[in-house]
Amino acid sequence: MREELREDEYELLARLAQRYYVDERTQEEIAREFALSRPKVQRLLDRARRCGVVAIHVQAPPWLRLELESQLREIFGLSDAIVCSARADPLAEREAVAQRAARYLERRLHDGCVVAVSHGRAVGEVPRFFRPASRLDVTFVSAMGGSPGVAAPTNPNEICRALAAGCGGEAVSLYAPAYVESVEIRDQLLAQEAIAQSLDRAAQATVALVGIGGTDDGCTMVRSGCLTTDEIAWLRSQGAVGDVLGNYVDIDGRSVASPHQDRLLALTVDHLRRVETVVAVVSEPEKPRAILGMLRAGVIGVLVVDEGNARAVLDLASHEPAMAGRAGGGPRPFPREV
Amino acid sequence: MREELREDEYELLARLAQRYYVDERTQEEIAREFALSRPKVQRLLDRARRCGVVAIHVQAPPWLRLELESQLREIFGLSDAIVCSARADPLAEREAVAQRAARYLERRLHDGCVVAVSHGRAVGEVPRFFRPASRLDVTFVSAMGGSPGVAAPTNPNEICRALAAGCGGEAVSLYAPAYVESVEIRDQLLAQEAIAQSLDRAAQATVALVGIGGTDDGCTMVRSGCLTTDEIAWLRSQGAVGDVLGNYVDIDGRSVASPHQDRLLALTVDHLRRVETVVAVVSEPEKPRAILGMLRAGVIGVLVVDEGNARAVLDLASHEPAMAGRAGGGPRPFPREV
DNA sequence: TGCAACCGTGAGCAAATGCTCACCGACGCA
DNA sequence: TGCGTCGGTGAGCATTTGCTCACGGTTGCA
Helix, strand or coil: CCCCCCHHHHHHHHHHHHHHHHCCCCHHHHHHHHCCCHHHHHHHHHHHHHCCCEEEEECCCCCECHHHHHHHHHHHCCCEEEEECCCCCHHHHHHHHHHHHHHHHHHHCCCCCEEEECCCHHHHHHHHHCCCCCCCCCEEEECECECCCCCHHHCHHHHHHHHHHHHCCEEECCCCECECCCHHHHHHHHHCHHHHHHHHHHHCCCEEEEECECCCCCCHHHHCCCCCHHHHHHHHHCCEEEEECCEEEECCCCEECCCCHHHECECCHHHHHCCCEEEEEECCCCCHHHHHHHHHHCCCCEEEEEHHHHHHHHHHHHHCCCCCCCCCCCCCCCCCCC | CCCCCCHHHHHHHHHHHHHHHHCCCCHHHHHHHHCCCHHHHHHHHHHHHHCCCEEEEECCCCCECHHHHHHHHHHHCCCEEEEECCCCCHHHHHHHHHHHHHHHHHHHCCCCCEEEECCCHHHHHHHHHCCCCCCCCCEEEECECECCCCCHHHCHHHHHHHHHHHHCCEEECCCCECECCCHHHHHHHHHCHHHHHHHHHHHCCCEEEEECECCCCCCHHHHCCCCCHHHHHHHHHCCEEEEECCEEEECCCCEECCCCHHHECECCHHHHHCCCEEEEEECCCCCHHHHHHHHHHCCCCEEEEEHHHHHHHHHHHHHCCCCCCCCCCCCCCCCCCC
């Protein structure tokens, strides 16, 4: 990499680099000037960069964490990562994350897009900041039923409505609970035309906006009544670290079957895999293991996250390398195929 | 140029620049990522550079004066300029300049080249450092006759011989004095086959290696007996500031007819103009006005010079802008055409 | 001294880049 | 309200760049 240079080599590289980067000559002009072949000039310029003779520095605004973002992208193969700089106030931090997610959607969405939306506290904040410059003909569809046990603004239907209002688009609600008592009832509901259609729309989305849940006793799935504390404890014992839309994974990204799996009305991991861009929005602290598991599951395409979680995830990943066997098959609580 | 940026613009530019320059994505990938058109990405990257969001710094070795070189190139339209950092010892400085000139020749010359060579103290030092890696089939031809009054190593014939020895090439001497008593004698000499042939070869050179003379009483032309102190004083009174091969110019680069003009055996300015690359080597202090005049005359293609002169020339040029009317025609002491 | 492996080289091609141009929509002015 | 102007936009093309590959020269080893 950063091999040593003799004095005259150093001089030549510096001269070439000066001519190319500062004086903006073409490689061919420089080749003629220095009586070298063009490919050789190219190789020398490469070397100049590798050896640090040319330093390209991006003077980023102080609030950006481009380095962290690059690492996340690289390590987990994300198509994008957005890290919000840390703030003292957790509420302000969640707002900041939601705002960046909103900005991302504004530039990502265009007329005709269909967006599947999950529940979640951070996701629930996104609509407040979602104000595209011009009207967008976008359809927001619930990717999960509603839960009476959680505050209205974190319910998918409500989030869809608010997002649609923000851009002049359409909201498609899923008129069903997130969770029912038995498999039979779930199947009856899925047989309903309105419900089946909504879930179908969601499954065909090109973008999904999801939160990542944890496995502590106060996680959203417990608070919303989908799971009992016993059930979440059992999931923890199975190695589960987090979920998206009720689909639990362990720290290595492998699916973990949950007791309520086939009583949920939500998109499955397999549905999500078919979605072009799955945007995960997370800001609560104590989520790094959940995030790491989901990232390893390979479902997430874009991660919008606070600085603390980002650092913690990268730190975890470097200390706990993923095991060989990854995600793959696993149970499919929502059996409809697209 | 360095327009102001809004916060979010700044962020976008920094993100793009990071992706492009640090992560080495293509503009097209970035365009897709950010949902922009490729040309727009390009324009934004341009802006990022203009606004200093990306800083490309060439970490040049401390002994290089790339900035001065660029300025010389730009202002005087040189194809190259090489500036040697200042040294306390004038002798060491001259050697350094000669060494850089030798390096330049080593990379510029290739088999089949013909090099016309003038007299001069700095030029005379070049052969000592001229050691191409491999044998070069190059012909060195005197561009001027010899003068018994000056030390052998600064006579063109001797320089040619030494250069040829350095690379295994050929030396073509001009067996004539630089200067004769009358026009008639000059014409008689020019009628000699040997002399005419040599000068013809010199006129057809692709490279010329010349010194730049001054107009003080101790200049080479006076020391070599070509001019008397009265004559040089008269030239000064006519505005002459310096010469190449006895062709004098004023500070604006216009030719100044000299009393000995048609008694010299040397290439004229018009001959030099037809040479592809005229390399001037100068190191003596007190030469800036001479250099400035010759640069403005537009004869020089490559200037190898010490730092002091380089700075002084640039300084002079910025304080004494050239006048409208430039060089051009003027008298032609050596009437043979190529 | 001969042979083989290797580094460095330049030709040629495919991709990326910079640039020109015609167009569109916003804004200002009548 | 209509018209003209102007900044910004993306299509298309010419140029520049990066890369692959086959070759030659040199070096190390037998």
